Amino acid sequence: MDPFTYPIHIRFGDTDALGHVNNAVYLSYFEAARLAYARFLLSGTSLERIPFILGQATVRFLRPVFFDDTIVSTAHITRIGTKSFTLEHELLRAGEVVTHCSSELIWFDYAADRSSAIPDEFRQRVLDVQGSL
Numbered sequence: 036m037d038p039f040t041y042p043i044h045i046r047f048g049d050t051d052a053l054g055h056v057n058n059a060v061y062l063s064y065f066e067a068a069r070l071a072y073a074r075f076l077l078s079g080t081s082l083e084r085i086p087f088i089l090g091q092a093t094v095r096f097l098r099p100v101f102f103d104d105t106i107v108s109t110a111h112i113t114r115i116g117t118k119s120f121t122l123e124h125e126l127l128r129a130g131e132v133v134t135h136c137s138s139e140l141i142w143f144d145y146a147a148d149r150s151s152a153i154p155d156e157f158r159q160r161v162l163d164v165q166g167s168l
Contacts, residue, residue, distance in 0.1 A: 038109035039075060039164075041068040043126065047102050055099035062092060065124050065136045068108035072122075076160055090119060091139040098133040100126065106133065112161050113168055118142050118150045 043064050051057040066089075073085045100106060106128045114121040119141045126134040144151040161168070 038111040038125075039068075039072045041071045041108045041110065043067070043106045043108055045100060045102050045104050045106065050102050055101050058094075058096065061094055061096070061126070061134055061136070064106075064108060064126065065092065065094075065138065068110050068124055069122060069138065069140075072110040076157070076164060086142055086144075087120075087140045088143045089138060090141045093137045095135045097135065098128070098131070100128065100133055104128050112165060115153060115158055115161065115168065118152055120153065 045056060049056050049060045069089075070082060070085065073087070074080055074082075077085065106126050109123075109125045109127065111123050112120055113123050119139055122138045122140055124136040124138070125132045141150050142153045142157075143149070
């Protein structure tokens with residue numbers, strides 16, 4: 036299956052003095068795509084019920100993005116461990132990868148305020164949606 040896709044709207048306020056998207060803004064783009072994919076995987080779960088948190092993100096900037104560019108973010112889970120999983124994103128402009136992000140997400144029990152084991156149901160849902168890791 037193709038990766039999950041999420042359109043990104045570039046706002047004028049996202050750009051810096053050089054006219055391209057400021058590096059700090061990219062994490063908000065990936066966050067929006069991550070939350071949309073989470074809600075899709077978890078069948079429309081409300082934001083406050085998403086059971087994982089961001090532990091780490093690594094961003095590779097390959098090409099600049101400018102105001103009025105049309106871009107889309109992809110999302111694809113590539114690894115599921117005991118308490119965490121890896122989500123890969125790409126920002127695409129006209130089919131070309133302009134930015135890549137790898138994020139480590141931690142399954143989290145908010146009531147206990149600690150990480151917890153990823154349930155088998157989530158693993159199966161990812162396989163059902165993606166076909167593989």
